[in-house]
Amino acid sequence: MNIAYIGHIFFCKKIGCQLEERGHKVKYLDYNDWGRKLIPSLKDVWKMDVIHFICAIGCRKYFYIFLIRYLLKKKIFVHFVGSDILRLKKVKYFDRLNWVLALKSAHRIFVGAPWHVDELKNYLKTESLILFFNNYESEREPIPFPYQFTVLSYLPPGKPDFYGKKLIKVLIEKYPEIKFIILGINKFSYFPNVETKRIDYDTDMIEIYKQTSLLIRLTKHDGFSSMVLEALSLGRNVIWTYKIPHCFQTEAEKEKLLNLFNKARKREYNSSGAHWVRNNFNYSNFINKLESLYVNPNYKFKPIVIK
Numbered sequence: 001m002n003i004a005y006i007g008h009i010f011f012c013k014k015i016g017c018q019l020e021e022r023g024h025k026v027k028y029l030d031y032n033d034w035g036r037k038l039i040p041s042l043k044d045v046w047k048m049d050v051i052h053f054i055c056a057i058g059c060r061k062y063f064y065i066f067l068i069r070y071l072l073k074k075k076i077f078v079h080f081v082g083s084d085i086l087r088l089k090k091v092k093y094f095d096r097l098n099w100v101l102a103l104k105s106a107h108r109i110f111v112g113a114p115w116h117v118d119e120l121k122n123y124l125k126t127e128s129l130i131l132f133f134n135n136y137e138s139e140r141e142p143i144p145f146p147y148q149f150t151v152l153s154y155l156p157p158g159k160p161d162f163y164g165k166k167l168i169k170v171l172i173e174k175y176p177e178i179k180f181i182i183l184g185i186n187k188f189s190y191f192p193n194v195e196t197k198r199i200d201y202d203t204d205m206i207e208i209y210k211q212t213s214l215l216i217r218l219t220k221h222d223g224f225s226s227m228v229l230e231a232l233s234l235g236r237n238v239i240w241t242y243k244i245p246h247c248f249q250t251e252a253e254k255e256k257l258l259n260l261f262n263k264a265r266k267r268e269y270n271s272s273g274a275h276w277v278r279n280n281f282n283y284s285n286f287i288n289k290l291e292s293l294y295v296n297p298n299y300k301f302k303p304i305v306i307k
Contacts, residue, residue, distance in 0.1 A: 001294060004045050007031050007054030007079075010201050014133035015054070018287045031058035038064065045074060050294045052077045053106075054131070056084040062101040069105050075297055076106040079131060082223035085111075085119060100124060107297035112223035114306050115242065128303045130224045135283040136233045142269055143206075143234055145213045148179050149265055152212040152236075154227060155184040156199060164218025167257055171216075174258070178265075181211060209234045214264055217241070218252045229281060232273035237264050244306050246273035280304050 003019060004027045005012035016026040027048060035041050041064060045051050051074050053059040059078045068074050088096060100123055103109055110129040111117055120126050153168050169188065172180050176193050186196040197208065205227075215231040216239045231238050232246060239260060243249040250260045281304070292299045 001025070001050065002048045003027070003050045003052065003294065004029060004048040005052050005054055006034050006058040011131075011133060012054050015131075015287075015290070018283075019291070022287075022291070031055045034058060035061055035064060042067065042072070046072070048074060050075045050077070052079070052290075052294075054079050054081075056080045056103065056109075057087060059102050059106060060095075060099040062098050062105065065102040065105040069107075075294065077293065077297075078103055078106045078109045079129070080109070080111045080116060080120070080126065080223075081131075082112070082116075082219075082221055085116060086221055088120075088123060096123075108293070113242075114303070116223065129289070129301070130281075130304055132224075132229055132281050132283070132286065133226060134230065134233075136229065136277050137282040137284065139278060140234070140274075142271070142274075143210055145269060146211050149213045150179040150181060150211055151214050151216055152181045152183065152208065152231075153216045153218075155182055157185050160185050160187075162220055164216070164252055167218055167252060167254060168216065170254055171257075171261060181208065183208070205230055206234065209236055212236055214239065214267075216261075218250075218257070220252065229277055232270065233277040233281075235269040235271055235274045237267045237270050238273070239264055245276050246270060 002025045005016050006029045009028050009030050012028050016028060020026050029044055034044060035058060045068060051068060056078050059065055065076065069076050088099060103124055109124055109126045111120065111126045112131045114128040117126050117128055155163050155165050155168065172188055172191050172194060178193060180194045182188055182194060182196050184199050188194045189196045209231060214237045215227060217225060217228060219241055222242060228238055228240055228247065239248040239250055241250060241252055248260050248264050250256050289301045
């Protein structure tokens with residue numbers, strides 16, 4: 001089977017390499033480049049059987065998608081990520097209409113978190129299929145917490161406020177005895193209790209989680225975060241703005257965060273979280289679902305239930 005992934009190349013390859021090992025031919029196309037010109041875009045997918053958009057913004061031109069599905073007879077699947085949903089809501093009416101028509105021309109439309117199904121119901125009918133990129137099913141030896149209680153937070157340079165920069169700064173100032181690792185911006189590096197690490201997709205995140213006791217992710221809007229899964233799978237405690245099992249859920253408000261933070265910092269190794277991820281996020285089963293879907297676009301699968 002020939003499969004084209006259109007999206008962020010790094011994450012597309014995370015999935016595609018598994019399918020290549022199973023004998024499929026996989027092609028990777030960057031969503032920032034694909035779709036700029038009609039003929040080159042059609043040539044890119046001419047020999048493909050399946051086109052899977054890992055990022056719905058790539059599937060935004062109705063005429064292109066209409067030709068690919070109904071003229072070239074390709075199977076088309078679309079996956080929304082969190083930022084796609086915000087874009088869809090903000091674009092101008094006729095741009096959104098064109099985008100929605102393109103999406104509706106796909107065989108199936110998926111979202112990466114169960115809560116996004118309701119969020120998009122006024123625009124599209126979607127299904128929840130959580131994307132994850134690591135193998136969690138093998139049981140690991142528990143990695144002990146660092147000697148010093150340490151908090152990890154992701155604050156990318158592009159939009160640190162979106163990820164709770166102001167609230168993280170409140171914690172840094174209030175708890176000078178606690179070490180903070182900031183993955184992203186270096187604006188807090190003048191605090192003696194802060195260590196800054198540059199975002200690098202080739203970084204071995206396990207080495208960072210070994211230094212971490214608690215992950216804090218204060219997103220205003222999010223899909224199902226890979227960082228949350230990674231942290232839980234390694235027994236780390238997590239504070240997040242979404243409610244999932246074995247994770248502290250908070251609103252992005254100062255007093256609520258401070259109250260929850262004091263509870264979370266008293267927790268030890270999160271064995272329940274590690275067990276839950278291992279049992280529910282089996283990577284081999286995930287790839288099996290994709291293979292079955294690519295063969296039969298009407299394939300019915302059981303989604304992961306987040307209670």
